[in-house]
Amino acid sequence: MPLQLNLLHEEILEHRQRQRDPLKLSIYAAIGLGALLVLNYLWTGYQVFDSKSRLNSVQSEWAKVEPKVTAAQKRAEELNGIIKTTKTLDELINKRFYWAPILEKVAHCVTPNIQITALDGAAEDDKGVTITLDGIAGGREPRGVAEDFRQMLLEQIGKAEPSVKVEFKTLEDLDTTVSVGGNNVTTAHFGVVIALDPFPKPPEPTGSERKSRPKKEES
Template identity: 85%
Template sequence: MPLQLNLLHEEILEQRQRQRDPLKLSIYAGIGLAVLLVLNYLWTGYRVLESKSRLNAVQSEWAKIEPKVTAAQKRAEELNDIISTTKTLDGFIDRRFYWAPLLEKVAHCVTPNIQITALEGAVEEEKGISITLDGVAGGREPREVAEDFRQMLLEQIGKEQPSVKVEFKTLEDLDTTVSVGGNNVTTAHFVVIIGFDPFPKPPEPAPSERKSKPKKEES
C-alpha cells in the first residue's frame, strides 16, 4: 500500500481556523439579522400601503353611497311620520261616536206627556258620553211620568250600552198645568243625566295569587 503524505496540513488547519473565527461568525449573523429586518420592514410597508389603498377604495365607495343612504334615512323618517299619523287617525275613526242613533232612541222615549225643553251633549275623554235632558212631565202623577221616562231611556239605551246610567239631577213639582189630550194636568220639572262609556277600557288582569304550599304535618 503506497504511503500518502499530507504536506499541506498546516495550511489546511490554518484555513479551517479562519473559517471558524468568532468575529466572522458574528459579522455573518449580523448581516443575516439586518437582512431579516429589512425584509420585515419592506413587508410591513407593503401591508400599510395595501391597507391605505383599501381604505381609500372604501372611502371612495362610501362617498358615492352616502347621499343615497342619507336620502333613504330621510325617506324612512317621513314614512314613519306618515305611519304614526295614520295610526292616530285610525284611532280617532275607531273611537268616533255617532250621535244620530242615540238621539233617535231618546226621541222614541218621548211620549205626549213629556216635553224636552233643552238637550246638551258632551264627550269627555275620561268619563265618556254625557247627555243632559231638561224637560217637563205632565199627568195626574207627573213624577211617575218622569220616572217612566227615565226607565224607558235606561231600557232603550241599555240594549247597546250596558254600562249606561240614567239618573235624575232634578225632579220637582210645578204650579203650572198643561193640556194633555184635552185635559189639564199638573206638571213636574226634571233634569235627567245620561252617562256611559262607548269605548270602555279592558279590565286589567288580576295579579296572580300565590298558592301557599301545604305544611307538612308534624309527626
C-alpha cells in the same frame, strides 16, 4: 507505498484560519441579520400598503353607499312617524262617540206630553258619556209621565248600551198648566241624567285569577 507531499499545506491552513476568523463571522452574521431586518421591513411595508389600499377601497365604497343609507334611515324614520300617526288616528276613530244614534233614540222617547227645554252632552275618556235633559212633563200625573219618559229612555238606550244609567237630577211639580190634546193638565219640571260608557276598560284580574293563570298554562 508511494509518498505523498502536500505542497499547499500552508495555503490550506491559511484559508481555514480565514474561514474561522471571528470578525469575519460577526460581519457575516451582521449582514445576515441586516438582510432579515430589511426583508421584515419590506414585508411590513407591503402589509401596511395593502391595508391602506383596502381601507381606501372600503372608504370609497362607503362614500358611494352612505347617501343611500342616510336616505334609507330618513325614510325609515318618516315611515315610523306615519305608522305612529296612523295608529293614533285609528285609536281616536275607534274611540270616537257618535251622538246621532243616541240622540235619535232620545227623540223617539219624547211623547206629546213631554217637552225638552235644554239638552247638554259631554264625552270624556275617563268618565264616559253624559247627557243631561231638562224638560216639562204634562198630564194628570206629571211625575208619572216624567217617570215613564225615564223608563223609556233606559229601555231604548239600554238595547245598545247595557251599562247605561238614567236617573233624575230634579223632579218637582209646577203651578202652571198646559194644553195637551185640548185638555189643560198640570206640569212638572224634571232633569234627567243619562250616563253610559261606550268604551269600557277590561277589568283587572283579581288575585285568584292571577294565581290560576300559571296553572292553566302548565296544564
